[in-house]
Amino acid sequence: MNKVRRIERIIALTKILSDMPGRLFSLGHFSNLFGAAKSTLSEDMVTIKESLQQFGLGTLETVSGAAGGVRFIPSRSEESINELLNELADKLAEPERIIQGGFLYMTDILFNPSLMVQIGEIFRKKLGHLNPDYIMTVETKGIPLALMTARAFDLPLVIVRQGSKVTEGPAVSINYVSGSSKRIQTMSLPRRAIQSGAKVLIIDDFMKAGGTARGMIDLAGEVGVEVVGTGVLVATVEPAKKLVEEYSALLILHDVDQYTKKIDIRPAAMALQAN
Amino acid sequence: MNKVRRIERIIALTKILSDMPGRLFSLGHFSNLFGAAKSTLSEDMVTIKESLQQFGLGTLETVSGAAGGVRFIPSRSEESINELLNELADKLAEPERIIQGGFLYMTDILFNPSLMVQIGEIFRKKLGHLNPDYIMTVETKGIPLALMTARAFDLPLVIVRQGSKVTEGPAVSINYVSGSSKRIQTMSLPRRAIQSGAKVLIIDDFMKAGGTARGMIDLAGEVGVEVVGTGVLVATVEPAKKLVEEYSALLILHDVDQYTKKIDIRPAAMALQAN
Numbered sequence: 001m002n003k004v005r006r007i008e009r010i011i012a013l014t015k016i017l018s019d020m021p022g023r024l025f026s027l028g029h030f031s032n033l034f035g036a037a038k039s040t041l042s043e044d045m046v047t048i049k050e051s052l053q054q055f056g057l058g059t060l061e062t063v064s065g066a067a068g069g070v071r072f073i074p075s076r077s078e079e080s081i082n083e084l085l086n087e088l089a090d091k092l093a094e095p096e097r098i099i100q101g102g103f104l105y106m107t108d109i110l111f112n113p114s115l116m117v118q119i120g121e122i123f124r125k126k127l128g129h130l131n132p133d134y135i136m137t138v139e140t141k142g143i144p145l146a147l148m149t150a151r152a153f154d155l156p157l158v159i160v161r162q163g164s165k166v167t168e169g170p171a172v173s174i175n176y177v178s179g180s181s182k183r184i185q186t187m188s189l190p191r192r193a194i195q196s197g198a199k200v201l202i203i204d205d206f207m208k209a210g211g212t213a214r215g216m217i218d219l220a221g222e223v224g225v226e227v228v229g230t231g232v233l234v235a236t237v238e239p240a241k242k243l244v245e246e247y248s249a250l251l252i253l254h255d256v257d258q259y260t261k262k263i264d265i266r267p268a269a270m271a272l273q274a275n
Numbered sequence: 276m277n278k279v280r281r282i283e284r285i286i287a288l289t290k291i292l293s294d295m296p297g298r299l300f301s302l303g304h305f306s307n308l309f310g311a312a313k314s315t316l317s318e319d320m321v322t323i324k325e326s327l328q329q330f331g332l333g334t335l336e337t338v339s340g341a342a343g344g345v346r347f348i349p350s351r352s353e354e355s356i357n358e359l360l361n362e363l364a365d366k367l368a369e370p371e372r373i374i375q376g377g378f379l380y381m382t383d384i385l386f387n388p389s390l391m392v393q394i395g396e397i398f399r400k401k402l403g404h405l406n407p408d409y410i411m412t413v414e415t416k417g418i419p420l421a422l423m424t425a426r427a428f429d430l431p432l433v434i435v436r437q438g439s440k441v442t443e444g445p446a447v448s449i450n451y452v453s454g455s456s457k458r459i460q461t462m463s464l465p466r467r468a469i470q471s472g473a474k475v476l477i478i479d480d481f482m483k484a485g486g487t488a489r490g491m492i493d494l495a496g497e498v499g500v501e502v503v504g505t506g507v508l509v510a511t512v513e514p515a516k517k518l519v520e521e522y523s524a525l526l527i528l529h530d531v532d533q534y535t536k537k538i539d540i541r542p543a544a545m546a547l548q549a550n
Binding site for chain 2: 033147154159
């Protein structure tokens with residue numbers, strides 16, 4: 001192919017790498033693609049990394065050795081995370097979100113793709129050290145959030161189903177009691193969705209008593225996989241004692257008052273500082 | 276701020292624009308961010324656009340006028356689309372995917388984030404001219420695909436629920452007969468999920484008789500929104516007459532033979548050429 005100008009190559013590299021967060025690309029791959037020497041590409045990577053870091057847009061990580069290469073790691077500054085979570089808390093505190101029964105309407109936020117991309121990257125940053133092999137959630141409202149988290153980790157998503165669906169083959173099921181409905185429900189996982197021995201990170205939109213997360217942890221145990229962590233977008237402050245011992249919440253819901261129409265929801269970090 | 280080198284600015288611009296496909300950014304916004312003149316930024320955009328196009332990574336679109344700006348449009352070459360769909364067809368033809376009842380196990384593919392990013396971009400390219408305001412799907416397996424399509428369009432996602440969920444407020448429900456199960460089922464849409472008068476594009480993972488898509492179209496009619504198109508990842512060749520008049524399928528499933536373990540699935544374009 002014709003010689004590619006450095007600036008054109010760097011634009012293409014930036015796009016390809018940031019399009020697949022966490023995916024390892026070998027320098028040989030890019031060397032073929034652009035007809036450039038690996039040493040030249042290494043210099044390109046330094047330039048890209050510096051620029052991404054300078055503007056808080058993430059970073060590149062180099063893995064050395066024969067199976068090595070370079071990958072994009074999404075990363076946001078604490079400042080931009082706090083800003084986003086504060087905006088989100090303000091949005092969720094709009095009085096018209098209160099639904100009969102004291103529920104909070106969150107669907108428009110949960111199904112907003114570009115918002116969920118950002119929340120997924122925040123979970124990647126906060127929980128990346130847990131090194132999961134899969135991201136797991138339960139249908140339905142947490143799926144977009146969990147999918148975008150899986151994207152930020154470059155991992156497959158596993159969706160626990162309510163009831164057992166015929167089109168996914170043999171499944172393992174358990175009964176659990178959801179904290180909000182207090183009813184006995186069934187959740188199931190197709191046998192072939194996950195390999196036993198794997199490590200999973202649970203991601204969900206909302207946690208009250210933690211019954212649903214507890215159910216997922218028990219189900220994971222039944223199929224021989226280990227839950228290494230649980231991340232939720234919103235957790236309620238009460239009950240303080242949840243059915244799961246450890247979890248990370250980005251926002252804490254303190255109160256929904258159906259009569260005064262006041263919603264008290266705050267970023268988790270701020271809530272902790274207030275204690 | 277310090278003067279930003281051109282190459283650093285271009286890397287950051289590439290990342291910011293391609294991170295939010297379809298999102299319009301004003302030059303003024305970037306001018307503040309980088310301390311660069313709009314004319315300089317315009318030149319940067321030309322360079323970025325040319326490079327993205329050269330490598331088949333999408334393009335930039337400039338919107339002129341006071342409310343104007345620039346946005347990234349994901350776009351793949353026909354060649355790379357065909358390559359991806361052929362790979363996908365090969366993967367889906369693996370004999371171990373056959374489940375009792377003649378179903379095809381597709382969950383691992385449907386819940387693979389980076390694959391769904393690509394399929395979403397293909398739908399954006401093939402159905403972008405329909406100019407929808409929302410992407411609509413029904414729970415559960417089509418959600419990742421629909422979400423990534425919504426991302427490629429920079430549109431909100433609307434998820435039709437099976438049954439009526441208390442936490443989303445008043446909902447409109449209809450009964451429908453799913454082609455695969457032949458059972459009467461209920462689907463519902465929260466009143467506040469979508470504005471009446473809006474145009475929606477339906478995206479789903481699988482279509483056999485089209486009963487589910489038909490249900491969504493009827494439900495859309497009940498809430499006063501117009502369905503401008505239907506896109507599915509896989510459609511079965513039989514029944515040839517579906518309950519929806521027009522739809523776009525990326526792959527056509529010709530046959531699943533439970534006895535010989537042969538699966539015949541082909542990209543839709545190739546299937547059409549063969550007729």
